[in-house]
Amino acid sequence: MHVDNLKKELRDRKYRMTPQREQVLKVFIETNSEHLGAEEVYRYLVSKKLNVSKATVYRTIDLLVELGFLRRLQFDEGVYRYELVDREGKHSHFICNSCGMIYELKGELSPDNVMKSYIDFLKSKGYLVDEIDLKFRGICPKCAKGIKKSKK
Ligand SMILES: [Zn+2]
Ligand SMILES: [Zn+2]
The missing domain is CATH 1.10.10.10 (Winged helix-like DNA-binding domain superfamily/Winged helix DNA-binding domain)
Structure with missing residues (x-):
């Protein structure tokens, strides 16, 4: 933009x-x-x-x-x-518990795609979803590698 x-x-x-x-x-x-x-x-x-x-x-x-x-x-x-x-689609976030990096999950992983069936389900119950705010917490790929290395 x-x-x-x-x-x-x-x-x-x-x-x-x-x-x-x-x-x-x-x-x-x-x-x-x-x-x-x-x-x-x-x-x-x-x-x-x-x-x-x-x-x-x-x-x-x-x-x-x-x-x-x-x-x-x-x-x-x-x-x-x-x-x-x-503007080209929403994204969700992955926050690494180890390094604190905030990653953006985009593309096919957009919440609108992944959550489609859930949104449809909610719609069938009368809930109209405007916005999804998905946050994941865990260990990012970089830190996961580091953890594996240090175990060797
Ligand atoms: Zn990390
Ligand atoms: Zn973001």
């Missing part, structure tokens, strides 16, 4: 693309939509010598969530992280 697309979308929806909104979205684009917390976004902007207040960053992030540009995620207790909403 490019800033131009975002600008267009904000225009279409009659929201002004203020410099702050653009800056915050750019952080996610430049960091390849890593799962950043508001604090990290703020520090990134400061490191780029941009003059923003923490309150503005927090407010802007909340607004971008409301507008559907950012997705709010919670991996650890009490900390929200954010990522760009993926």
Whole structure:
């Protein structure tokens, strides 16, 4: 997703693309939509010598969530992280208990595909699913290899 697309979308929806909104979205684009917390976004902007207040960053992030540009995620207790909403299909997350890496499970593994029969089942019971938020925790392939090696 490019800033131009975002600008267009904000225009279409009659929201002004203020410099702050653009800056915050750019952080996610430049960091390849890593799962950043508001604090990290703020520090990134400061490191780029941009003059923003923490309150503005927090407010802007909340607004971008409301507008559907950012997705709010919670991996650890009490900390929200954010990522760009993926237009080409949702993904779920795998969090490694050993190294703490957050992996994105995309493509065939998209929750919409994997959970289709479950969603259909829920639909048959009258529950309409808007969003699936799947999180897996365990040991990632890299750490699993490391564990095997150290056992030898
Ligand atoms: Zn790991
Ligand atoms: Zn993600």
